[in-house]
Amino acid sequence: MEKKNLELAIQLRHELHAHPELSYQEVWTKQHLMNFLKEHTTRLEIVDQGKYFYAVYRAGEGKRNVAFRADFDALPIPETIELPYGSQIPGVSHKCGHDGHSASLAGFALEVDQKGADHNVFFLFQHAEETGQGAIEAQELIDAEKIDEIFGYHNMSGFPEGMVGVIDGTAHCASRGMSIEMIGSPSHASEPENGKNPSFAIAKIIDAIPQFTSTENNEGLVLCTIIQIDVGSENYGIQAHTGALRMTIRAEKEVELDRLQQSIEVLTKKLCEEQGIEVSFKYNDIFPETANHKESSDKIRQVCQDIGLPVYELPRAYRASEDYGYYLKKTKGAFCYVGNGENYAPIHTFEYDFRDENIEIAVELFKGLVGTK
Numbered sequence: 232m233e234k235k236n237l238e239l240a241i242q243l244r245h246e247l248h249a250h251p252e253l254s255y256q257e258v259w260t261k262q263h264l265m266n267f268l269k270e271h272t273t274r275l276e277i278v279d280q281g282k283y284f285y286a287v288y289r290a291g292e293g294k295r296n297v298a299f300r301a302d303f304d305a306l307p308i309p310e311t312i313e314l315p316y317g318s319q320i321p322g323v324s325h326k327c328g329h330d331g332h333s334a335s336l337a338g339f340a341l342e343v344d345q346k347g348a349d350h351n352v353f354f355l356f357q358h359a360e361e362t363g364q365g366a367i368e369a370q371e372l373i374d375a376e377k378i379d380e381i382f383g384y385h386n387m388s389g390f391p392e393g394m395v396g397v398i399d400g401t402a403h404c405a406s407r408g409m410s411i412e413m414i415g416s417p418s419h420a421s422e423p424e425n426g427k428n429p430s431f432a433i434a435k436i437i438d439a440i441p442q443f444t445s446t447e448n449n450e451g452l453v454l455c456t457i458i459q460i461d462v463g464s465e466n467y468g469i470q471a472h473t474g475a476l477r478m479t480i481r482a483e484k485e486v487e488l489d490r491l492q493q494s495i496e497v498l499t500k501k502l503c504e505e506q507g508i509e510v511s512f513k514y515n516d517i518f519p520e521t522a523n524h525k526e527s528s529d530k531i532r533q534v535c536q537d538i539g540l541p542v543y544e545l546p547r548a549y550r551a552s553e554d555y556g557y558y559l560k561k562t563k564g565a566f567c568y569v570g571n572g573e574n575y576a577p578i579h580t581f582e583y584d585f586r587d588e589n590i591e592i593a594v595e596l597f598k599g600l601v602g603t604k
Contacts, residue, residue: 232591240338241587245316247330251305251323254359260303272344283369288343288352298353298381301336302329302360311581327578328386331585335593349602363518366554373561381564388575390543396568398545403521403553405488406481410513417472429474432502443494451483518552527565534599
């Protein structure tokens, strides 16, 4: 990577880090990235799509259309470590490294703009990854531009720094937030038999979760995490008559996630019908499984071999979800990782900060995938 381009990308990363914005609030971030590309490139077409944007390098008619995606939203986590480019927004920081992902993609764009590529290259800068909504909206790029293949990466702690992590098939589990809301009927606390209290149904649902998620009943990882139990009020004279159980359900395969959801719904409806309680279900933060295509993962392996980047074969899918999976439902591609180190602070923690060294690794990998020298 050209030294000047690397310096610009690192500077950009620090600027993004200092001005983090939450999902659907990334106004400054998006504009700053667009301004960076307008200032430092001459051959790229920039397409503003409102909440997100993409830039295009056209190699010519008949060339393959290859896309690369970076996310740019931040997290509601305060900056607690001392950094010269620390967050200037109280309670918000880039503790997932999306500032680094976007800086990497921007640096890659500079290299392609200056040196060319063997394919038409689409640089997709996406909003709202943390909520799972950004890719739902940005996936329209796949059909609109007839994308043949898409790649992306995430920095990741827990394996050696500088290594490129790859896996075939499921890379990230599917997940969704599940909210069960119940309405019974109140009674005086001294006469519980005269009311309908959802506490007992909620307790039975929770008690059944280990059965639904057991390895005996599922092929891969299936999890159900209790997020909130909200029943009744602090009024000691009134029996609880409303309640909500909120969970995150998760699985390596969407078919097993669907089965888990159905099992919970069936049991809940049965219990509420028996007890005369109204029930409704709501879902949010819906993430598909991120399932890599082996052909694309193999291209990553080959480029790493060609340019001397060490490869780390991931032993299993990450439990955490990624909205990148929406793209892989529409076209082939793969999602890979650059290692921060076995003992480096994990993402989504106070101590974490993106490693600037990862920028050049990602850029060189991406260059190899499109034939940029």
